[in-house]
Amino acid sequence: MYYDQDADLGVLKGKKIAIMGYGSQGHAQAQNLKDSGLDVVVGLRPGSKSRAAAEAAGLTVKTVAEAAAAADIIQILLPDETQARVYREEIAPHLTAGKVLMFSHGFNIHFNQIVPPADVDVIMVAPKGPGHLVRRMYVEGQGVPALLAIYQDASGRAKEIGLAYAKGIGAARAGVIETTFKEETETDLFGEQAVLCGGATALVKAGFEILVEAGYQPEIAYFECLNELKLIVDLMYEGGIKYMRYSISDTAEYGDVTRGPRIIDDHVRATMKSILKEIQDGVFAREWILENQAGRPSFNALRKKEREHLIEQVGDTLREMMPWLKK
Numbered sequence: 577m578y579y580d581q582d583a584d585l586g587v588l589k590g591k592k593i594a595i596m597g598y599g600s601q602g603h604a605q606a607q608n609l610k611d612s613g614l615d616v617v618v619g620l621r622p623g624s625k626s627r628a629a630a631e632a633a634g635l636t637v638k639t640v641a642e643a644a645a646a647a648d649i650i651q652i653l654l655p656d657e658t659q660a661r662v663y664r665e666e667i668a669p670h671l672t673a674g675k676v677l678m679f680s681h682g683f684n685i686h687f688n689q690i691v692p693p694a695d696v697d698v699i700m701v702a703p704k705g706p707g708h709l710v711r712r713m714y715v716e717g718q719g720v721p722a723l724l725a726i727y728q729d730a731s732g733r734a735k736e737i738g739l740a741y742a743k744g745i746g747a748a749r750a751g752v753i754e755t756t757f758k759e760e761t762e763t764d765l766f767g768e769q770a771v772l773c774g775g776a777t778a779l780v781k782a783g784f785e786i787l788v789e790a791g792y793q794p795e796i797a798y799f800e801c802l803n804e805l806k807l808i809v810d811l812m813y814e815g816g817i818k819y820m821r822y823s824i825s826d827t828a829e830y831g832d833v834t835r836g837p838r839i840i841d842d843h844v845r846a847t848m849k850s851i852l853k854e855i856q857d858g859v860f861a862r863e864w865i866l867e868n869q870a871g872r873p874s875f876n877a878l879r880k881k882e883r884e885h886l887i888e889q890v891g892d893t894l895r896e897m898m899p900w901l902k903k
């Protein structure tokens with residue numbers, strides 16, 4: 577594990593860092609690096625919706641190609657499914673020997689959608705948290721931990737550069753672990769599909785639906801299955817599962833340890849294993865690449881259906897009464 581004292585921001589002084597994209601990770605990493613005293617330029621497409629926000633934060637905005645040409649270090653924070661095309665058309669022509677190519681997720685390198693030249697460093701600094709928290713925690717003097725991986729070390733200094741970058745975005749305040757592009761890609765995809773996003777939302781929705789179908793008020797089902805989940809997870813985040821169990825009643829703890837394993841049973845574990853295998857053997861990557869090439873027909877339909885779920889309508893109404901959420 578590496579922390580601030582193991583990294584030297586001086587390694588990045590005098591270097592221009594291009595952040596391609598100003599979305600969830602882009603806005604956070606660009607602003608954190610700038611506030612760490614580094615020289616940042618943002619690369620966006622012409623007519624980009626993100627331009628105003630980047631300029632309002634005092635950042636210089638150029639096209640992706642111009643930013644790639646001007647930069648020593650190029651961090652690609654575009655949606656994964658757009659990276660290969662943008663790389664090929666706008667970044668690769670300016671990726672001259674000695675430059676550094678960076679990612680925050682290994683998808684395109686690991687699944688061979690981007691094949692960089694041998695004379696550049698290829699580094700990943702992958703925050704283990706959503707971009708908006710990467711920014712919020714930096715501003716509050718904290719940090720979101722990150723993974724560091726070196727795919728190519730043409731300069732012999734890739735690790736120093738990656739650690740300095742991690743310090744610049746605030747990640748080294750919380751801890752940086754070294755990994756490989758393969759390990760980051762596979763664990764990140766598994767985590768978001770089986771636990772953090774797919775698993776958690778399916779569990780919340782199933783619990784909500786069961787209570788509502790049984791005749792309980794949807795508002796109570798929302799508080800019980802979604803709103804309170806944050807409060808429970810906050811306790812696990814602060815002190816582990818044991819601290820959460822210390823805070824809940826003994827009745828809840830007994831229900832937790834006896835009923836939890838019946839929910840996540842051998843059938844669920846077998847499904848988790850098959851989801852991991854689809855990630856490892858490239859089945860998921862192929863499916864996602866083809867879905868994008870086809871114009872996202874399934875994804876768009878599923879997105880619409882999910883957004884129309886009763887839990888979203890109930891939540892919108894209840895959150896109106898929680899003004900602290902509006903900021």
Ligand SMILES: NC(=O)C1=CN([C@@H]2O[C@H](COP(=O)(O)OP(=O)(O)OC[C@H]3O[C@@H](n4cnc5c(N)ncnc54)[C@H](OP(=O)(O)O)[C@@H]3O)[C@@H](O)[C@H]2O)C=CC1
Nearest residue numbers: 597598599600601621624625626653654655680681706707
């Ligand atoms: N979201 C997260 O918290 C995390 C993301 N990651 C990784 O970080 C990377 C970025 O993800 P994320 O921040 O979610 O991305 P976003 O979807 O938030 O990126 C949106 C940004 O990319 C720009 N953009 C989209 N398409 C293009 C294009 N064709 N050409 C130029 N700019 C474009 C958008 O500009 P416009 O306004 O013009 O549409 C916008 O500025 C990914 O590799 C992801 O896996 C890693 C850890 C966590």
Ligand SMILES: CC[C@](O)(C(C)=O)C(=O)O
Nearest residue numbers: 704705706707764768772
């Ligand atoms: C959990 C989703 C994530 O992997 C992330 C925020 O870390 C992502 O790809 O957005």
Ligand SMILES: [Mg+2]
Nearest residue numbers: 704705764768
């Ligand atoms: Mg992730």
Ligand SMILES: [Mg+2]
Nearest residue numbers: 681764765768
């Ligand atoms: Mg991810």
